[in-house]
Amino acid sequence: MEQIKGGVTAALGFEAAGVEANIKYEGRMDMALVYSSAPCKAAGTFTTNVVKAAPVLWDKDIVENSPYAQAVIVNAGIANACTGKQGMDYCDEEAKAAATLLNIPKNAVLVGSTGVIGRQLPIEKICAGIQKLVAAKDSSLEAGTTASKAIMTTDTVNKEIAVTFELDGRVVTVGGMSKGSGMIHPNMCTMLAYVTTDIAISKKLLQEALSASVTDTFNMISVDGDTSTNDTCLVLANGLAGNEEIVAKGEAYDKFLEALNFVNTYLARTMAGDGEGATALFETVVYNADTKSNARTLAKSVVGSSLCKAALYGHDANFGRFLCALGYSGVQFDPERVTLYFESKAGKLKICENGLDAGYSEEEATRILSEPEVTVLVDMNMGSETATAWGCDLTYDYVKINADYRS
């Protein structure tokens, strides 16, 4: 497997575009299109929030019931959540407009929205945007980058990645883009993630691969504990790589899953590091846990703790907060077997051994915690299972961004 340049247009047959539609923001792109010249198998995972945005309901229906998908239309600025029947009707209008212009069936069009909850989409602006998107679409790598910028809200960097690997002597490409910065928490974050691939794979296995991958990637990040109404991760596979269609698990499936995990881990990790107001990526690796599920729960509890996040922002090696966050995770364990390390480019330091202060140097700890990427290593001494979760520090700017997001 090799990382290459590009994102959603890296795989064969995919085009993309980003345009200014003036949905809410002025002077910046706020609509994106991803299009495949060939019909795609589609798989998706969606928010677990009881309050589901209209595009989530729309896409879930397409993924489950449509024979194939071929395009995704995304807007930033307004989430089309808590918008009732009108919101569903607008999804339909969006899909119809795109289908007509792209000459594909309406039920091959997926839609996505992100932004303020509770407002209706300005449908005329959306439809005008779709016209511009279809006119602008292009298979260049730059077009993928443009699309990844157009779906940003409070994100400070666009997020895209692509990898290739060989299968049956053919080159298979998996590329993706995502947005997500606030309202992010395990069980899908306020995130939209779109992955495109030219692999040939059955719809059933595509969904299985995505579900498996999401558990250890997007579902392991947390910015603020708020699970959004709009979380969506879609994978489109158009089969143009020409490999023999994967219809059973085995070596080929594993290779694809590895590539998908790489792409999703990168996108998830980058979202966490770009958490609203964040100054640092905050990674927690729990190892030697008794079960995989407990390892995940423990790791997520640490990256989700306001006090751990604030300690990280203050470069303060307050190890008790980390033990405390493990302790209220709901997982049973013996605190007197836990050993903790802080690690970053500046070094690695044991701060807690068997539940007690390891007698570390505060100065060295502060130096390690001052790096832009910090890892907390948690040795549970209970078994052999590992999990990694990603979050960010809690800063003044998080509060600033969210105290008046709408203005």
Place this chain on the structure above:
Amino acid sequence: MEQIKGGVTAALGFEAAGVEANIKYEGRMDMALVYSSAPCKAAGTFTTNVVKAAPVLWDKDIVENSPYAQAVIVNAGIANACTGKQGMDYCDEEAKAAATLLNIPKNAVLVGSTGVIGRQLPIEKICAGIQKLVAAKDSSLEAGTTASKAIMTTDTVNKEIAVTFELDGRVVTVGGMSKGSGMIHPNMCTMLAYVTTDIAISKKLLQEALSASVTDTFNMISVDGDTSTNDTCLVLANGLAGNEEIVAKGEAYDKFLEALNFVNTYLARTMAGDGEGATALFETVVYNADTKSNARTLAKSVVGSSLCKAALYGHDANFGRFLCALGYSGVQFDPERVTLYFESKAGKLKICENGLDAGYSEEEATRILSEPEVTVLVDMNMGSETATAWGCDLTYDYVKINADYRS
């Protein structure tokens, strides 16, 4: 029932003191004593965190196994959590020192600590503090107030209250004090709460009343989602009011429970409003829910949401965030039946009706949200159960306080 002046010394036979022991803070009181001239029935509820501080283990043992209790020694500054065997030995030394000076058995002495996790107590300073406390103890209302000030950490106000009611022609008093500001979340917050009463009641019913009361009071507050290692709520009942001892549920028990609920609700609510960095108390009342347990879960999810808390700080009527927080609580409901109101001294406003924007005035909403106490009313339209939860807004100062708590 009548609210009266005072706190832990309001009930007959109770004395208290607060002194400077230089545990961590300079120039302020940081140790407190509560003492009863007569032996007390003791009941307690403790943190659910797997990582339990030494004083929690000590007090749990006393409450469960000691025939009676007669004194509580509390220090602020260091939590005596993650301190292993040494930490337990220090509890023993504390209790022994107090027992000798007060001429009571060691197993009648409860201890409490709050502050930084992971450091050992400076036991000589603690023992010197105990000597000063015993010398200073006094039954005046002022002594209770002094004790309530001595247990503060990042609290900005001391918290105490007392009520009286009649039973068998006798006046019964229930008084209490608490501290708690950060690391606060349902399932006991980082809080220490001490309630004293002169009622005569069986130990079994005292514990039942406390457990029932805590569910709807202290366990319904959240400041930051972090459940501490030290949470403790103790009730001491010395029987000096002279009522016929309550040994079965009935009218007398209900009267006591009402008084205990009043005291605990006041202390819980005040802790939430004094959340670290808070500018406003944030109350959420969920009503017409299908079950009591769901009503509690929904209310707690809203007051625990970083985005709702930040919206409140920004006086921003971003109703979608409130619906969103209900939606990820884990409770199943139909979003299209939910109606939301904001209420404060400045008025009451419907902001969301049947899951949709109610077409409210932003200006009026901002006026309502700008008050120091704001209530979100959530009508679930599913049944008849109600629950109330308390939290606070999320501010720059929360981050500031917690980014460098130890320095």
